[in-house]
Amino acid sequence: MIEKKRDTPYPPYDQSPVNERNMTISHAALLADMEQVFTEARPRLLRLAHLNGMSPDMADDVVQETMMEAWQHIENLRDPQRFHAWLDGICRNVCRRYQTPDGALHRHFSLSNFARDNERKNAADASLALPDPAAIDPAEELSRQDLATLLDRAMEHLSPDTRKLLEMCYLAEIPQREAALQLGLTIGALELRLHRARKQLRQVLNGELHADAESFGLALDPIQVQGWRETRLWCWLCGKHRMIGLFETQPNERVALRLRCPACFNRYGFDVINSAGLVSMEGLRSFRPAIKRLFQ
Ligand SMILES: [Zn+2]
Incomplete structure (x- = not known):
């Protein structure tokens, strides 16, 4: 008797013996080797993003997002032989999303969907309900005065651009649309830079400025403190x-x-x-x- 095709491929961590159906084998091989596959695909995806009008900075994010989507939706790939073409297609879609005038909005939604997906997954297994190390937003947790003081001290550790961005958006509280205009950026690009700026600040506060941050009562991430x-x-x-x-x-x-x-x-x-x-x-x-x- 011929078995029916499985509806869902094996999850990546499934250690069950590989069965004879080609499709599953190839998917399994692909998943097992994903890191390598992505490493090889990366230069091509960067070029593709560049061809689609992305700046080097944005291209990097586009490629990250492409890989994340591919990873999450690998079960939608019907023919593993066509993996690279499929990946390119995702990459083009992500580029399009970044390009739309309200790209920022799309990006925001896609990221919050991702967060929600994760929450759902985590809820299914209480042991996975981890505090997200990125959840602490230093810029939002601190009062303006504290942030000003810490930014002064963080000066040497942050690039002038990063510092300026944080000052504009958090100290001067210039609306993002206005700040984007002043810096000659799209809203999407500004949000990306702001995201990176907060991440850098978080790293500095968890590292070099650890003692200062602690004295401001900022919740630090013990994992990052260990390095x-x-x-x-x-x-x-x-x-x-x-x-x-x-x-x-x-x-x-x-x-x-x-x-x-x-x-x-x-x-x-x-x-x-x-x-x-x-x-x-x-x-x-x-x-x-x-x-x-x-x-x-
Ligand atoms: Zn894991």
Whole structure:
């Protein structure tokens, strides 16, 4: 008897034996190798975004969003052989969204949908209900006076552009439309920069200005205080979250690479990678080369 096709492909973390149906095998292979596939596709997607009128900055975000959408909707891909064409199509759609006059609005909605999806997923499994490290918005948590003081101190750690942007939008409270006009940006581009500016500020407050931030009673993220950084690498276990990474000096002075998925760590209690004692990561600052060295 011929079995019916599965309605849904295996989720990425499914360890069940691969069955004979070509489609599932190829999907599984694709998912298993997603990190590599994305790495290879990235230069092409960047060019495509550029051809569609995106600035280098925007192109980077477009590619991120393309990969995120591809990852989330991989089950919609009927023919895995056509993966790259499918990916290009998503990329063009994301570009179009960024280009519309109310692109900012679309982007906002797509991101909030993403957040909602995540909430739903998390609600289904209480152990995944994590505080989102990005949830603390320093600019919104601080009073204007405190923010002014902290921005003064953060001066050396923030680029002049970032500082100016935060000052305009949070201290001077210039409406975003007005600020965009003054800076010669679209609203979408301004929102993106503001998003990055808040992220930078958050990193500085969790790092170099940790003591200052604490004295202002700002809720800090303990993970970031330990020096964990966000990576662009998707979790190898669940495939749903980006991992955070840390180069940690061991008691024996060797440097270990640790990669952790916040959700899987919460669930299983171990890092995805901990190179302690295996390979020294001496002198490395970024995660991809470190992983390469680990698997050499
Ligand atoms: Zn995970």
